[in-house]
Amino acid sequence: MDEVERPIMITGNWKMHKTVEEALDFVEKLDASLNERSYRIRLAVPYTVIYPLNKQLSQTQVAIGAQNMNEASEGAFTGEIAASMLLDAGAKFVLLGHSERRTIYLETNEMIHAKLKKAVQYKLAPVLCVGENLAQYQAGQTQTVIEEQISSALKDLTEQDLSDLVLAYEPVWAIGTGESATPEIVQNVHAFCRQILASLFSDAFAQKIVIQYGGSVNRSNARHLLAQPDIDGLLIGGVSLSLENFLEIVNDNYSKNQQRV
Numbered sequence: 001m002d003e004v005e006r007p008i009m010i011t012g013n014w015k016m017h018k019t020v021e022e023a024l025d026f027v028e029k030l031d032a033s034l035n036e037r038s039y040r041i042r043l044a045v046p047y048t049v050i051y052p053l054n055k056q057l058s059q060t061q062v063a064i065g066a067q068n069m070n071e072a073s074e075g076a077f078t079g080e081i082a083a084s085m086l087l088d089a090g091a092k093f094v095l096l097g098h099s100e101r102r103t104i105y106l107e108t109n110e111m112i113h114a115k116l117k118k119a120v121q122y123k124l125a126p127v128l129c130v131g132e133n134l135a136q137y138q139a140g141q142t143q144t145v146i147e148e149q150i151s152s153a154l155k156d157l158t159e160q161d162l163s164d165l166v167l168a169y170e171p172v173w174a175i176g177t178g179e180s181a182t183p184e185i186v187q188n189v190h191a192f193c194r195q196i197l198a199s200l201f202s203d204a205f206a207q208k209i210v211i212q213y214g215g216s217v218n219r220s221n222a223r224h225l226l227a228q229p230d231i232d233g234l235l236i237g238g239v240s241l242s243l244e245n246f247l248e249i250v251n252d253n254y255s256k257n258q259q260r261v
């Protein structure tokens with residue numbers, strides 16, 4: 001199969017960190033330090049900073065998004081946020097099914113499917129997060145778990161609906177543990193994800209989709225991960241909170257194609 005050029009996309013996932021002032025200071029300095037060779041950048045930020053960051057960044061190559069949303073359009077859902085509100089605040093994308101949402105807030109594959117459909121309806125680009133936990137990994141169930149997570153989330157949607165989809169593979173055992181999965185393990189799972197996408201849709205669609213890896217990514221493992229043919233980007237938690245560390249990764253000026261020859 002012909003190889004398709006996919007953009008390398010680095011996403012910082014700030015989780016529940018940063019005040020408005022801290023966030024503005026971060027992006028102002030980030031903005032000033034990027035160059036034309038920096039990777040494509042996204043920041044998944046707390047709801048309270050989407051609007052100010054988007055205002056500050058609207059002319060640049062950094063896209064701001066959310067870490068979650070509700071599956072309803074609006075209504076009596078105290079504490080929740082709707083896709084239309086995220087769009088209104090300037091969000092361009094939304095993370096869906098992050099393992100912290102699945103494990104701490106008990107989000108099921110069905111809920112994630114409903115959220116993904118709603119994001120598609122509002123043209124908010126979805127980032128579907130999938131990944132097995134340690135027990136599943138040790139029991140050799142990675143492929144079964146991931147196949148179920150992907151196929152249930154993308155059920156009843158078309159290639160056209162999913163033209164902005166990004167997939168993020170985040171093994172739960174690697175998130176925040178300092179134990180990143182090896183580039184070889186991740187490459188195998190990403191190739192498998194592409195096979196699933198090809199079987200659900202088409203080869204051409206599967207080749208187009210950006211698949212990011214997340215879980216204890218840092219300056220030293222980032223380029224080894226990105227050197228793999230099916231690792232198209234990174235979803236970075238802890239390390240993305242420090243501007244210095246984040247910049248080292250996004251400004252690595254490292255060419256995947258050069259590395260592959």
Ligand code: PGA
Nearest residue numbers: 175176215216236237238
């Ligand atoms: P981490 O988190 O980089 O701190 O392991 C990744 C994530 O949860 O998206």
